[in-house]
Amino acid sequence: MFALALGLLALRLLTALPSTGWLIAVLALALMLLPFRTYPLAFFLLGLSWACISAQSALDDRLKPALDGQTRWIEGRVIGLPQRTGEAVRFELADSRSRNARLPKRIRVSWRGGPPVHSGERWRLAITLKRPAGLLNFHGFDQEAWLLAQRIGATGTVKDGERLAPARNAWRDSVRQRLVAVDAQGREAGLIALVLGDGSGLATTDWQVLQDTGTVHLLVISGQHIGLLAGLIYGLIAGLARYGCWPRAWPWLPCACGLAFGAALGYGLLAGSGVPVQRACVMVGLVLLWRLRFRHLGLWWPLLLALDGVLMLEPLASLQPGFWLSFAAVAVLILAFGGRLGPWSLWQAWTRPQWLIAIGLFPALLVLGLPISLSAPLANLVAVPWISLVVLPLALLGTALLPLPFVGEGLLWLAGGALGGLFNALAWLAGQMPAWIPAEVALGYWLVSLLGAVLLLLPKGLPFRVLGWPMLLLAAFPPREEVPHGQVEVLQLDVGQGQSLILRTRHHTLLYDAGPRTGSFDLGARVVLPSLRKLGVRELDMMLLSHADADHAGGAAAVARGMPIKRVVGGETEGLPAFLATQPCVSGERWSWDGVTFELWQWPDAINGNPKSCVLQVQANGERLLLTGDIDRAAERAMLASALAVPTDWLQAPHHGSRTSSSWAFLERLQPRSVLISRGRGNAFGHPHPQVMARYQRLGSQVYDSAEQGAVRLQLGAFAPPIVARSQRRFWRERLP
Template sequence: MRTGMLGLAAGLLALGFLPALPPAWWLWPMGILALMMLPFRTHPVAFFLFGLAWACTCAQWALDDRLASRLDGQTRWLEGRVVGLPESGTGVVRFEVQDAQARRDRLPRRMRLSWRDGPQVRSGERWRLAVTLRRPAGLLNLQGFDYEAWLLARRIGATGTIKDGQLLAAARGAWRDGLRQRLLAVEAHGRAGGLAALVMGDGSGLAREDWQLLQDTGTVHLMVISGQHISLLAGVVYLAVAGLARHGAWPERWPWLPWACALAFLAALGYGLLAGFDVPVQRSCVMVALVLLWRLRFRHLGTWWPLLLALDAVLLFEPLASLQPGFWLSFAAVAILVFTFAGRLGTWRWWQSWSRAQWLVAIGLLPSLLALGLPISLSGPVANLLAVPWISFLVLPPALLGCLLLPVPYLGEGMLWLAGGLLDGLFRWLEVVARWSPAWMAPLLPWWLWVLSCLGAGLLLLPAGTPLRIFGWPLLLLVAWPPPQRVPYGQAEVWQLDVGQGLSFILRTRERAMLYDAGARSGDFDLGERVVVPTLHRLAIRQLDLMLLSHADNDHAGGALAVQRALPVHLVRSGEPRELPAALQATPCESGVSWQWDGVRFSQWQWAQARDGNQASCVLLVEANGERLLLTGDIDVQAERAFLDSPLGVPVHWLQAPHHGSRTSSSRALLQRLAPGAVLISRGRGNAYGHPHPQVVARYRRQGVIIYDSAEQGALKLQLGAFSKPYSVREQRRFWRAPPAMP
């Protein structure tokens, strides 16, 4: 049976690695074949086929529930009910609507909407809304956060921006939202948002700086409803009943073990309902239920059997859960603890067990964090030594009791005030730890080096005294000093990042690196911090010799400060240095300035008669081994005419579309003189400006120019000087992504 359960888990987990789903007419025969094979000895294969068929069927249902292509970008009036907990911040209200109806169109069952400067929205309300609808899509960069996969895992079939709306019906039965509002109104030393995250799984009340602090110290798992919190509550209830029974205070006519297991599960389930019962909470409740069942009836089955059953149960209930990084990290952490403590000879003292658990989990999760492209907290084991018991035993109990006792005057608020003070003290200590050692982003690793890191972590998890265990350290530490992947002399590696309606290029030669523009910043959403900096780290770029900001518009320079805070920048240069923040200390761009790095030549130009920021864009010509790339910023037709009169107005192979392909740029004269073989367009999907303009696209096509569009291909890598075809991140096929458009 265990081999069958392993086969089932393998089939369910295979979904996340499929480049495309099998045709629908394959799935039913696959399931029927699995059922026919069950009576024979090939049952592991049968379970695998059944798991794969079920996972693919569920994924296809979710894909079929996406917004129809003909409605993408259309504005429709719809009516729907608000579900979940709405998020408010930086002037934007975000919430999810379920079972929305439009007059003539079929809409997805669940949609995620945003409303700039919108009114307060409460869970359970029914609204009539004018929404500009979008198919699920997101920025696609080098091993970055996959927003499209996140939406699919939550079965969100469309996103949208609200233009207008009116409330049709007040909230009914929205007790969670009401409790959150009361909780956030409590004076808790400024940590009411953190208490809401602990009690209700609502992290919208935490500031961006708080999340960064938690990430740097490896304590993010403490501020979300995780298996640890739910298991802790269930364990407290179980131990309370067991303690009463041991001291004779439990009624003898009630067998204590069944009651302890039942009450513990009810406590876990109640906490899960309070937290919204999302997929992570469902997973935790299933695992608690199986552990309690194992304790009650199947104590002889060992420790791995409940974990395997929990894995299969969660994936059978929601196969798309495997698309979320938290799924892998939570099950991996539990598996590491089971492997570390189960079946060991001898005993450890409590403080030895506690400290070793933190270090071994950190070591065991390292390969998973590398594969998922997530930051690695070097201070995490130290921070968690104090943070885990502090949250579990000091903060969480009064926070839960405070919520339960809120109807009692002063008592509930007092408990929450105490929990908030304790949480504030923890955050102050975490700030000290984060300054000592912030999170580290590992560079991209070749597959063989990742395999060696898995081997090293596996060796270190073995018991002390195991032969060859000492070799785990050098194998694991290879990830910190991987063999350098150097750019050939005379060539330049160029990355056009997918930053939506903005611009950002990374250029590096054999020994040097520079950034041309840094994307936009809107409120707390900083593309310099979210996209540019992580990509620089993954490319093993630890410092920038030059950050060249074409001009001061937000979509080009908004992320510059985040870049400067994250890594050393030797020189900042811009076409509009006075319009930039003083902290950047930018120097002006000057025409005629050129330099050479590792056999690659860079030349810059700026129109002296520029009348606005776009015309003042600093233009950069890069030449490597005879292959040329021209980065133009946002220059318009008049600036293009002046540029053609300069010494840099020579034929190029690659052209960054001026002003994102706007109608006021990319003149016929520019294209005829430069004769580019390909154009690189950086823009946001469905942007409000209509970029690129259809007339400009037609002009490119008439000239025979190949078009590479960031909204269609994601981030793009170009090996300048090799005269080779560029690489698109979207070429890494996943079944939830549309294939890259053929240029």
């Protein structure tokens, strides 16, 4: 079974899936090995074959390239729970049909300003289809992997639609509608997340509080919730039998085990049957089976069986961070509690698991690139029993009793008040100790950290256990790789239809533009700030905002709130938050950091908007980079008379490659060897324009497009080729053109 698990997990490491011929050969070899009792190798190959077949099926179900960007009328059934965020509603379609086109089995769409949509309804929708994709940065969330793990074969934007049939068998959605309508002291969204596993209604600030305090697992359905409900049902029946209140004609033990497992399955179905729920249901079933048959299964065998069971049902689950955290947390508890001589006291059993989980999950969070909460042990010490013993029982009982007038509503009102009080306490704690995003760690340091965490989880008295602390902290504070003197590391982030570049010299960091913000969707907070921290940046020497448009300066406030900034310079000071204290861009200003020269330029006749963009030229060892913001042709003509109009190695395409920029006279003077384009895939503006791309091609310039290649990293001053995020091969990513 361990070999089977390794084979299933090996899928995560593949850069490309084997061809059909190779799969048949591997499967045949595995079957041939079985009669010779070489079970480990045979089951490893069987697991790998099944995982590859399942993954290839998901890849084949993606939207065909010919349909990418097309708008089609599609009929389909709404599945899952639609999520409303601001003016937009997001939902998934299944059983989709369109004339003369084969569509994926599942399509995820967004409808801005659309009517209410409920699970189970059938709709006819005009959808602009897109192949599954997302922002791709070196250390960021991989949207493409997440979509594949959800088996979503296409995304899209709804333009218009009509409801064809009302909802059928949409009991989860009907429960949510009932919960939305009750008065839970303003915490209806939290109770919906706790009961149904749907956290779409939680505010961004609530998610931030949960992340900062390491309590996200309490507001999404986890194994703890499933196990708690099963334990309550089992304990209730056992108590009734002990005091003679259980009918003697019904054997109490089979009834307790059966009803407890039924409650776990029912709650799992109510919560949507995610990976933590599947794992918990399998493990609860094994424990109850052991109790019924009086057999000792050990501690690791149920975990291994749950791991194999989840991966056999969905091999792509290993692409999701939650899968690794879910099983790692249980493995940490098993390692910490198993093999101990003598029981722990009540105080030890309450406090130690939180610290042990914090230590054990540290390497997992580090390698997954997730924030690490420093206050998690303290927060969970109070939050876990409060949610488990107060909020969750009230919420589930209140939901079950909603048909009774005033009873269910009253219980949910109490549950909402209890949850609100907990959130107030967590918000205070998050304000004192926000989540920590560690810098990027090399593989060697991470392996040392993993070994240190394992040593600390072992019982006291074992040799060399004390060495676990320095080994663990080595990954927390790894030696920083310095940028060579006279060079600058340039990182163009993938922020969609916007722009943000990080420039690091040996001792200084400059941020040119801060990414877009649209409503509550702030890429300054989601991409730019985490990327700075992953690079080990704790302070910005300068944030240079080319101009005040939201796609360039929208994320500036989030960056300024997240880390100290010595100086803010902007092409436009109007339209930027006052607390930034933005200084105007001054043409001709020149300075040097660590042997690298920086110089500013701005068109003096520009009034506002794109032509007023602050241009930055960077020179390192004779290699030049020119960042132009959104200047237009008029500003380009004026710039030809400046000292910056010289042959340039790297050019950031003005205005994302718009037709109103990148004039031939401008490009002919600069003769860019390489061009950086930052834009959103399938954007509504048509960037970059075909005429502009033809000019770059005529010059022989190498174009690096964030929509096609993701983030780009280059070492200015080394005259070396850049590294693009999509060059890091993964089987779920499309190959570079």
